[in-house]
Structure formats: structure tokens, C-alpha cells
Amino acid sequence: MNKTLILIPARAGSKRVKNKNIRKVKNKPLIYWTIAYAKKYTNKEDIVVSSNSKIIKEITEKEKINFVKRPLNLSKDKSNVYFAMIHVLKKIEQTKKYDYIALLQPTSPIRPKNLINEGIKILQKNKKFENLVHLEKTHLNIGKVSRFNEWLPINNDKIRTQDIVGQFRPSGCLFLYRRRDIEKYNKFNKRKVFGYISKKTLDTVNIDNEEDFMKLEYLLKNNKSVKKFFTY
Numbered sequence: 182m183n184k185t186l187i188l189i190p191a192r193a194g195s196k197r198v199k200n201k202n203i204r205k206v207k208n209k210p211l212i213y214w215t216i217a218y219a220k221k222y223t224n225k226e227d228i229v230v231s232s233n234s235k236i237i238k239e240i241t242e243k244e245k246i247n248f249v250k251r252p253l254n255l256s257k258d259k260s261n262v263y264f265a266m267i268h269v270l271k272k273i274e275q276t277k278k279y280d281y282i283a284l285l286q287p288t289s290p291i292r293p294k295n296l297i298n299e300g301i302k303i304l305q306k307n308k309k310f311e312n313l314v315h316l317e318k319t320h321l322n323i324g325k326v327s328r329f330n331e332w333l334p335i336n337n338d339k340i341r342t343q344d345i346v347g348q349f350r351p352s353g354c355l356f357l358y359r360r361r362d363i364e365k366y367n368k369f370n371k372r373k374v375f376g377y378i379s380k381k382t383l384d385t386v387n388i389d390n391e392e393d394f395m396k397l398e399y400l401l402k403n404n405k406s407v408k409k410f411f412t413y
Contacts, residue, residue, distance in 0.1 A: 184280040185297065186227055186360075187219045188269055190262050191287050192251065193234035197390050202287050203236050206397065207411050211388070212237060214290040214411065216244050222297055229273055231265050247273065267364060282358045288388040289353030291400070291410050293379045300357040303375055311359045311372035317352040317385055318378075349376065353387035383407075 191202045191212050203210040212230070219228045229247040230237060233256040241248040249272050255265045266282060273279075281304070283297045293299075300313045324334035336348075355377070363369060384404055386397045400407040 184278075185223065185283055185301065186229065186270075186273065186279040186281070187223055187283045187285060187297070188266060189215055189219065189228070189230045189285050189287055190265055191230055191232040191234065191237050192256050192260070192265075193232060193237065194256065194258070196258065198388065198394070201388055201394075202232075203234070203240070204394070206290065207401065210236075210240055211290060212240060212287040213244070215285050215287040216241070216246060218290075218292055218410075219285060220244070220246070222295070226277075227279075229269055231269050249273070263366070263369065266358075270363070279360050281360060282363070284356040284358070286353040286356075286387070288393075289385060290388075290397070291383065291385045291407055292354045293381065293383050296355050296379075297357070300355055300377055303377060304357065304359060307375055309373055310375040313355070313357040313375040313377050315352045315355040315377050315379070316349040318382075319348045319350050321348070349378065351387075352385045354385060 189212065193200070193202070195201050198204070202212045205211075206214065216228070216230070225244075225246050229249055230241045231249050231251050232238065233251045233253065238248050238250070249269050251265055251268065254260070255268060262284070266284065270279075270282070281301055283300070285292075296315065300315070304310055304313055322334060322336055322340065324332060324336075327333055384400050384407055386393055386400065388394060388397065401411060
């Protein structure tokens, strides 16, 4: 892990859930739990938070990890986190070079153990893949509406949601990238992405709205495995 940079992007100004990255979870700001997870697996100097928030800066200073102030043009609602990552690399790699960048979203605080190490091992074995994303199963009967307002389900609309198989989405727990040639945006978008599914199932949550916070609170009260992740 000594050549892996852990990047925690934490833009201020969320519209759907105000100040979600600093909202208290078990008496700690949400971002704290991702910082604590990162510190278990690498040195403090190899962790960096990218944000435009003064409060988050104070949190990182307290936790003694690197903070890179994100420019306003990279802190808007539609800003691509890729460019924030490149901005961080230009600042951080003046003194140290990395082989991998592990991006951990603070809005996905529940993570399997050794997730980053396992991801790196996968990329080392599978050379044709440049990126890796951690996935979780979904059982949603989703689809789209045509321009004639016809409902077009992806699955058979008579199938029960519990019977939907082979459907996944990013959990938000880990996005892992090989460092080489990452600045070439057009090539970056064409990279092959390995879909990483943990062997052991774990209830995760990707907080995007109030219902997701409710789910997290429920898991903290009722799921023993989840409780263990919030004791460090």
C-alpha cells in the first residue's frame, strides 16, 4: 500500500442532503468514518481529502491527514470528480509518486475489510483492466419510459424483485485506478473497468438522500456486522 494514494472527495454544498459529509453519525461527522477506515490500511501521509469546506479542513487537521483545497470551478453540482483527482495529483505528487489511486466516497461509510488491498491484487492479476469499481447487488425492477410514455422494463415486469439476478450498481465503497496515463481524459473514459463483487455479502449504503440516512441508522441498530465498522 506504500504506493497507493487514498483520495477522499468531500465537496460541500449538497442540495438533496445539506452538509451530508459532516452530518453526525454516532457522534462523529460522516466523513470521519471513511478517514478512520483509510488510516487502518495506510500511512496518514498517503491519505488526502479534497474539499472546498472549511469545516472539513478542520476535521482533516484534527485527524492529521493531508487536505487539498478544491477550487470553486471543481466544486459545483455537476463537477466531475475526475478533475478534482487530477488537481490533487498535481499537488501531492510533487514529493511522492504513486502507482494506484483509491477513491473512497465519505457517503459510503460501510466497507468490507481489506477492500483496497484486494482491489489492487485484482488489478495486478488482470493487466487488461486499468480501473476497478466495487459493486453491490440490486433487486430493483427498473426500466425507462419511451417518448410515447410506454413503460419499458429491463426485466420481465412479472418477475418478483427478489428473483432478479445479475444486476449490480457501484456501491460507492471503492473506485480504484492505475496511476499511469491517468491525465489523458479521453483515454481514461475508455479504460476497461473490473467489476469487483465481494465474496462476503455486507449491507452497504450510499448516502444520497434522507432515506439513505434512515437506512444507515437502521443498520447501526439492527445489524451486528455493521456495528463493528463504527467502533474504531
